[in-house]
Amino acid sequence: MLSSREAIGQTCAETGTRTLVEETCLDGVALKPTEVDIDSAHEVPLGTFTVDYEGHEHVPDVATLERLAADREVRVTVPVRADGFDPLGDSSAFEALPETVEIVFVAGNPAYLEEHEQQRAVAPRLGAAVERVSNAWVGTEGIERLALATGATQFELLSRTTERTVHALRSAGFGGDVAVYAPTVLSDDEDAILDAVGAYVSRRKPVARALPDDAPTDSTATGRARSVLLDAATDYALVGSRERVHAHVESLREAGVDTVVGYPARGLDEFVG
Known part of the structure; x- marks a missing residue:
């Protein structure tokens, strides 16, 4: 008999197409604590949840994480350079996480790091972190070679080169797991897509170079800017x-x-409907 976690995590081919999310065949959902009530995520019928790091003050408390992890795989993003999560220094915040959650190690977005934290070396901390947690995922953004060197599950942002890169890794003999993070908009409406992910895709370097100067990145975009953003949305997001x-x-x-x-x-x- 399947456990509740295994049952939730079955592929859509096995479970049928009961809900909107299952019909997409997504495996998991990424949760930003500043945007959603983490407790409300119980209604999402997926087997894997990743909780993004948006600063110490937004890390969900132990009780909340334990409730969420009761019947799902929950992975908490851990920035290895941040105070409290540093495997070569203060790791008190990391040690306070419940044993029921899994981990995604990342270098850490500078927006959520103090200046002294940004100066810390990533490589030795990432190596020490992966040694400490054998089944961790490693976020690859900005540290692709370091992440690959760990041999851990690669957790990368969807891009226009993802399929080609992963296929090449497999052809070269990489046998580890690969996970992909993708902003998702379940709509064909162009305005809805641009309002949801236009600003996000505009920050990708190839897109930023192609956009006209000072062009809006939401539904008000017109002409070339609108075309560039909509094309980019299909490369860097699931829309x-x-x-x-x-x-x-x-x-x-x-x-x-x-x-x-x-x-x-x-x-x-x-993701509930």
């Missing part, structure tokens, strides 16, 4: 109808991706 998202996820799997985690760019409600 469109449930069938279109399903096809994109399946294409990622065919390339060798093991787990696809969607970030609900228009809010968690879209």
